[in-house]
Amino acid sequence: MAHTKIGGKTLLEIGYPQTPVFRTAMRVMEADFSHLSQEEAIELLKKILADPAAYVDDPVLGTIAEQLLQPVAPPEIELRATPVPYTVYGKDYIEEGAIRQINNAVRLPVAVAGSLMPDAHQGYGLPIGGVLAAENAVIPYGVGVDIGCRMCLSILDLPEHSLYTNEAAYVKELTSHTKFGAGAEWKKREADPVLERSEFKDIRFVRNLLDKAAGQLGTSGSGNHFVEWGIVTITDINNEWNLAPGNYVGLLSHSGSRGMGAQIAGHYTQLAKELCPLPKEVQHLAYLDLDTEAGQEYWLAMNLAGDYASACHHLIHKRLIKATGATLLARIENHHNFAWKEMYQGKEVIVHRKGATPAGKGVLGIIPGSMTAPGFIVRGKGEERSLQSASHGAGRQMSRTKALASITPQELNAVLQEHGVTLIGGGLDEAPGAYKNISTVMASQTDLVEVIGRFIPKVVRMADGGPPED
DNA sequence: ATGTTC
Secondary structure, eight states, X not given: OOOOOOOHHHHHHHTOOSSHHHHHHHHHHHHHOTTSOHHHHHHHHHHHHHOXXXXXXXXXXXXXXXXXXXXXXXXXXOOOSSOOOEEESSGGGSOHHHHHHHHHHTTSTTEEEEEEEEEEEOOXXXXXXXXXXESSEEOHHHHOSXXXXXXXXEEEOSOTTHHHHTHHXXXXXXXXXXXXXXXXXXXXXXXXXXXXXXXXXXXXXHHTTHHHHHHHTTOOBSTTOEEEEEEEEEOOTTOTTOOOSEEEEEEEEEEOOHHHHHHHHHHHHHHHHHHSOOOGGGGGGOOEETTSHHHHHHHHHHHHHHHHHHHHHHHHHHHHHHHHTOOEEEEEEEESEXXXXXXXXXXXXXXXXXXXXXXXXXXXXXXXXXXXXXXXXXXXXXXXXXXXXXXSSSOBSSOHHHHHHHXXXXXXXXXXXXXXXXXXXXXXXXXXXXBOOHHHHHHTTTTTEEEEEEEEEEEXXXXXXXXXXX
């Protein structure tokens, strides 16, 4: 099926004015008319432009028509003169751009409080590693593009030595039962309750995403996503599962809601920008009022994407556990790109965590290191000053571009060999040297979480990386 | 992050 996208260049050629209608037209065509051919889409847009009045009552095209008839931009929403308070953990290791972004976020009229995690770096809107509590509003870019990006760790009863003596089998199963790459789909589809959810029928925009979601269920995507075998060491005698302290084989995965979540994020960010015109330098922080239809829709779609991401992890783990004949002893999992309704100083707020691990009192989570550095099983301390959050990893110290330019394949191989790690796929932009020291990051958040165990990667699979091949 | 865009 054709997937037509109308770009800005096309709109200019047709004669659309560069007012809010520009963005609206792109979003509506993408959301509801991508099945049309390019010619049909252009024809339709021309007809609306020629006679907007004829389309104002159209439930879908009406927004385009209205904005053509009323081409003046709605007034800009003003930021607070005085920001709400925020805290920063590990300030010495955080780049200036990330600080600037949280500084902007706490000036939103809906902001209640903020916090910056020690792995923070610059992103779109809210920085990665940014936490923001808002009043009755949700910021799509406060959640991020990969809605429900999360960690899942299965602790298994397999003998630790098998990871060394029978590594080839682990490599083989990991290769057969995971799928990586942007757009990756399984040929054979699996049924899952998440695909039966009513949101796929009730929300018009989400309806179009069902087919993609069904094909991508149980895939991992690209970027920093991984599935890996490794050694779990439980250090806390009083752990939640009554596991004897010691070593276990673990399966750890990191991925999100794939194309479906990305489309939801893109769509509702555009919609938020139309409905919530902020000053240009903070426009990515556009928010949706939860009392509006758009806000409610995003909330439902976001939760669906979160559950879908979870189902992806569970399918990956189910297949690998079955393939290795293992028994599941314990599982720890958490979203780190999401928004939750939580209590803050006696009031219900929307807590956005964009690259941050929920760390309410007694809440378990996983904070990964890098492909050669340990990850940590943590128990939250419920620290209010961090909005009950912790870092979601070590955080980058090098951009992808910089890592590709400065780390050599020989260096990557040497560090993998030094740590006894087998890497399937992967690229220089994900090399350990591109990340901060996880020990330093953990040391910056001892008020936020306690460590109850760690995970050392041994067999790692990631998407093929490096510079684009074509 | 996503099979790519103001």
